Amino acid sequence: MTDDPRLLELIHADLDGRLDAAEKAELARRLLADPAARRLHDELRRTDTLLRDLPRAEPPDGLRSAIQGALGLSDHHRGGGRVADGGVGFRLAAAVVTGLVVVGLGYGLLSERRDTTALQGSVAAAGAPVATLRAGDGKVVARLERMGTDRVRLMLETSGATTGELAVISSAQGPACRAEGAGSSLSTSATGESILELSGGNTRAALDCAGQGQVRLETRSDGTVQDVATVALSQ
Amino acid sequence: MSEDDDAAAVRECLAGNGQAFARLVERYERPVYNVALRMLRNPEDARDVSQNVFLKAYQGLEQYDPQYRFYSWIYRIAINESLNVLRLRRREAGPVDEQQPADGPGPAESLVEDATQREVADAIDHLKPDYRAVIVLKYVAERSYEEIAEILGIEVKTVRSRLFTARQVMKDRLSARGMLG
Numbered sequence: 221m222t223d224d225p226r227l228l229e230l231i232h233a234d235l236d237g238r239l240d241a242a243e244k245a246e247l248a249r250r251l252l253a254d255p256a257a258r259r260l261h262d263e264l265r266r267t268d269t270l271l272r273d274l275p276r277a278e279p280p281d282g283l284r285s286a287i288q289g290a291l292g293l294s295d296h297h298r299g300g301g302r303v304a305d306g307g308v309g310f311r312l313a314a315a316v317v318t319g320l321v322v323v324g325l326g327y328g329l330l331s332e333r334r335d336t337t338a339l340q341g342s343v344a345a346a347g348a349p350v351a352t353l354r355a356g357d358g359k360v361v362a363r364l365e366r367m368g369t370d371r372v373r374l375m376l377e378t379s380g381a382t383t384g385e386l387a388v389i390s391s392a393q394g395p396a397c398r399a400e401g402a403g404s405s406l407s408t409s410a411t412g413e414s415i416l417e418l419s420g421g422n423t424r425a426a427l428d429c430a431g432q433g434q435v436r437l438e439t440r441s442d443g444t445v446q447d448v449a450t451v452a453l454s455q
Numbered sequence: 456m457s458e459d460d461d462a463a464a465v466r467e468c469l470a471g472n473g474q475a476f477a478r479l480v481e482r483y484e485r486p487v488y489n490v491a492l493r494m495l496r497n498p499e500d501a502r503d504v505s506q507n508v509f510l511k512a513y514q515g516l517e518q519y520d521p522q523y524r525f526y527s528w529i530y531r532i533a534i535n536e537s538l539n540v541l542r543l544r545r546r547e548a549g550p551v552d553e554q555q556p557a558d559g560p561g562p563a564e565s566l567v568e569d570a571t572q573r574e575v576a577d578a579i580d581h582l583k584p585d586y587r588a589v590i591v592l593k594y595v596a597e598r599s600y601e602e603i604a605e606i607l608g609i610e611v612k613t614v615r616s617r618l619f620t621a622r623q624v625m626k627d628r629l630s631a632r633g634m635l636g
Contacts (some may be wrong), residue, residue, distance in 0.1 A: 225566055227621075228619065229619075232615070232618070232619045232622065235622075236600070248506065262635075263626050263629075263630055263635045264623075264626050266620060266629075266635045267625050267626040267629055267635065268623055268631070269624065270572075270575045270634070271575060271590065271593075271594040271622075272623070273572070274493070274570060274572060274575060274576070274594065274595065275568060276485070276490055276595070277492055277498075278485070279484050279485055279488040279505065280488075280502055282497065282582060283484060283488065283502055283505060283506070284480060284481065286506060287480050287484070287506055287509045287510070289474065289481060290510060291473070291505065291510070291513050292473070293474055293476060293477045293480070295474060317494050334509075394616070414585065443575070454524050
């Protein structure tokens with residue numbers, strides 16, 4: 221009987237190497253006497269083997285440095301002793317990260333009410349370092365990553381039919397923003413507003429903002445602000 | 456790096472050496488990413504979850520209870536974050552057939568899988584999230600029943616029950632698709 225709970229328990233425990241000698245003998249007797257039990261045992265063992273043989277992936281390039289950058293940690297830590305910043309430094313960094321997660325979650329909540337087909341602001345469900353923007357089809361088109369306590373970088377890549385505007389607005393005398401890549405339509409106004417206009421073509425752009433103060437992100441469609449995220453930078 | 460090394464890194468970090476956390480990132484980046492990838496089967500989401508896991512761990516380090524192993528704590532964050540993504544996907548997708556994978560992600564492009572491995576991954580995708588978590592912790596993170604119980608905050612007998620059921624469901628699906636012949 222292959223639905224016998226005792227038999228199932230013995231087979232699964234066998235797969236996990238958790239049978240003692242008496243239980244092994246009991247399982248062997250049952251398998252010998254019952255062809256259906258033998259087939260069940262074979263199939264579960266094969267399933268177990270297939271699961272164990274699943275390949276592992278290498279993390280994407282830049283993941284570790286993105287994490288360490290977001291936390292303000294150096295990539296070259298090996299052999300380093302204690303640094304002199306004391307517990308205050310850790311608490312400050314942790315507070316900054318807390319703020320980012322809160323901003324991210326708030327941004328995500330705002331986004332859930334949205335129903336647009338153009339560029340949508342939504343924090344990645346996991347609440348990526350700061351924010352992830354997705355197009356209406358769910359594809360990530362922009363990623364805002366903290367590169368340290370005083371620097372944030374927006375990386376944007378679109379192809380296809382994504383339309384809308386992404387405005388990056390720096391507070392007065394706040395962080396300076398500088399375009400690093402070539403956007404299809406990137407402009408910066410005298411008031412510190414950088415606009416990336418997406419008109420359905422391919423766009424690759426990166427924007428670096430560094431300094432102290434706030435950086436505000438707005439996604440817009442037909443001139444209407446759809447979503448907002450604010451990031452505070454400190455030195 | 457051992458469990459003692461993890462504990463030392465946590466202590467150093469709490470004492471003010473934030474760089475000590477980089478050792479934990481280095482050690483757990485790959486396993487955390489793989490857990491997220493198998494839970495979500497989407498490299499983009501797995502990357503986002505991995506980043507958030509370490510941010511949350513860093514943020515919450517002062518609340519970390521050293522009576523638990525650090526890896527249990529970090530895997531717990533990884534599983535919870537992944538489950539949050541699955542819940543969000545389901546909410547965005549609306550009501551779905553229980554027999555279909557509610558999450559609907561594409562294949563994990565960062566994995567090189569043959570046809571059999573894709574079938575196995577599909578079978579994992581069809582498990583309910585709580586069962587998927589046990590399978591991923593058992594086979595991807597290679598944790599014991601007891602460790603899985605600690606990570607998920609459930610009893611060992613519940614781990615055993617979920618693992619048995621999950622394997623049975625996967626066996627049935629793989630057998631129906633001729634993968635166990």
